[in-house]
Amino acid sequence: MSAVAINRKRSEESLYSNQPSTAQFRRHSPYFQAPKKKRRFSLAIMSQDSNNKPSSSSTSRMARYPDAKTPLRREIHAPSRASLIYGGRGSVIKIKPNDCCEKGKFFTREYDNAKRTALDACRFLNKDKEFIDLGDEPEEEEEEAVSQDSIIEVIDCDEEEKKNIQTPSSSDVIVNNFGVGDTSRMLDSLSLSREETADASSLEAYRKLMQSAERRNSKLEALGFEILFNEKRLSQLRESRPKPLEKPLKKVPHEPFIPLTEEEETEVYRAFSGRNRKKVLVTHESSNIDITGEVLQCLTPSAWLNDEVINVYLELLKERETREPKNYLKCHFFNTFFYKKLLSDSGYNFKAVRRWTTQRKLGYALIDCDMIFVPIHRGVHWTLAVINNRDRKFLYLDSLNGVDSKILNALAKYLGDEAKEKSGKDIDVSSWEMEFVEGIPQQQNGYDCGMFMLKYIDFFSRGLGLCFSQEHMQYFRLRTAKEILKLRAD
Template identity: 50%
Template sequence: MNGVNSHHHKPSFSPSSKAMAPGNHHRYPQVKSPLRRQVHAPSPLRKFGLSALPKQSRCSKQQVSGDNGLVVERKTLDLVLDCRTDREVIDVDEDDEVDYVEVISDDDDDDEVEIVENVVVDMDVEEESEKEVSLDDGNKKNGSFMVVDEKSSLPVTDVCSFEAYRKALKSAENRTSKLKARGFGDVLRDRCRGLLRSLRFFFIRDQEPVEDVGREPFKSLSKEDVAKVKHAFSANAQNILVTHENSNIDITVEKLRCLKPGQWLNDEVINLYLVLLKEREAREPKKFIKCHFFNTFFFTKLVQSGTGYNYSAVRRWTSMKKLGYHLIDCDKIFIPIHMSIHWTLAVINVKERKFQYLDSFKGREPKILDALARYFADEVRDKNEVEVDVSQWRQEFVQVLPEQRNGFDCGMFMLKYMDFYSRGLDLCFTQEHMPYFRVRTAKEILQLRAE
């Protein structure tokens, strides 16, 4: 009966008793401690002269003072261990970072704690700059550094700390130099520029669209424009297509046909186009630089075949009444040069104080630039009563320029040199653009308006 009664007896509830009762161990397991993770720290090396600090019961700041006065603040981990093992096991959270590990020494001779710094080599230089560093030659002892605790003020020599700091700093410097060598800064700048371009729409969507000046010389031609040029080429040769009243230049079908592929440009087409370039500048002075365009007969008058240099022959060409400005006020002055069967270009670059010569075959003619230097000095003296020392100006035979690949496009190259320079652009065209430029020039002449 006692056995039956004891079997039906309901025991009183006691959490502690249930946890400790052997029979209930499978029903009420004990609470396990958190998972433990091994943290490895270097063993203390006494042969390097490492001494120790007394045990501390909590985290404290330590100041590392070197032989040269190096002072570094750091934190040590508050750990109290009763025995020493070769591998210490410490409970840490997953998110915690262990920068310093305290290794306990339980030698019989002395009860000391050795502090060894576990430094991550890939630390940022900015973190290192937060440490206070000072140098003092008076603290130097046998090439070691002084470690001073704020509370106990006990000095400890610790060479490993300074060496680890030096290696970490050198590693950061090497990493920075490698990034620079790999062009990391350029890649970052390109990405930033791409981001700014992508955001550009949000900042200028309320503004009027700005036309790209660099694309204007290559603006596409409409089908109507191309058809009009073809019709003009096929008309009666003696028909006058357009007449420019101010310059008194007539363009007939026969003269316009020099713009067809494989033809040499004539004086009338070149001179009319230069007049249109000047009118374009007058319409939009803020868009084009201030230039003067001499016609194809100027240089042959200035330097005559029989008498040589003759300023009086062209003195009236540039009067204020005729031009409305002085040549010295221009940025660039363009002079077409006709050499028997070849067209080249000479430029008096007033703004940059130099004389330039452009030949699509990369030829050099120093005598042409000498004559123009003499002319400019005479012109400024005559019109402005100013002496200009052109001997200090530079002569430049432009070699980085689009080159001619055939025997008939020299005139088009000369016109486009002037067109691009008057826009303030570099010469960014090639021989492949010449068929397009021929049709476009014919279209602009037919409408008496350069674009």
């Protein structure tokens, strides 16, 4: 193995000895590494000691191989690749005297290569005048830009060596500084020139548009004047228009919503207790109706009202009117059995209720009342019919927004018979209006219909609008129970 190494080193030395100019330049290169100092071996047989033995086993083995002969000199036919050493702006281009005889021919060829590279870059231009920036290409591509046959070497020089080197000519500067950045600037100039030519045609079209717009300026000014004139005229008309009168807000009356005291609430809840179910709590003497704890239970939440509670409350409303006639309308309140007698299964029957409204029993004529209230029970639902003598109307109120013309027709016929029977007057009820009242407070459950009916009667007898809703039903139940226990409607 050692013999092979010796032959390789000798071949390198002989190669460099045949090319003195190349070896001289390689010594100046920082990438050049000087060969190690040669180790000389004596090929002669080492001296032997007194016992005729070799002094070293390795030496004896080396002596077996013959001396390496100097290899034959061969010419290198392949072109040598240029060694590029980038030294920045301080780098200097040196030309090998063996390859380029004339310095001008070399720079001319390099200038032509750079020019051809710039022209080839024009292929990357597209219709939108975009170009590919070649400034970010890797260094490998930059190296490929240099011709494979180039024999220039760029080396770093000290300050003293720079002084000795001749200043490059203008052509040298062009070759040294021409690069990819110059190519991009060249492409920029090409794209700008194309844009200028395109803008020339667009500028002409823009000029034509401006000329056509100027012809319409007079017409636009006239239209603008008309718009301003009409706006001022419209503002004057709005100012001269009379302002609508603001309707005063209806004040919610205080009397129908007087809260209960703690003592009154305690008394009501005591009456609702189970130990008073069989006990007669109050008795209304004029109507001879007893109110027990069990009867009063219908005023608890989620319960249906019964006939006893409704009839007693209507009697209390009549007594309230008699007590304070100036604060309430003159009304008559039929009980829950009147309509069942008037319109039974056999049909309309005036004789069944003829004695219910005698002068001696009532103390007044029915046709002299402002309003006549008729509670109607329809199986599981309470509704209200009203004979409004003051406005000459027949009204029907249903908390579920229902209608029934049969009820109003029966009451119209009854009013004519009643007037003729008691006063001897003929009333033409055909001219009266029959109205199914809409927009009234509606129940939101299936058990407050009786309470809604009583409050329709209460608010109409006061001469008030129906200004309550479902959320007041809990309070109205407690208040109605309190008034029945005291036998006095407030």
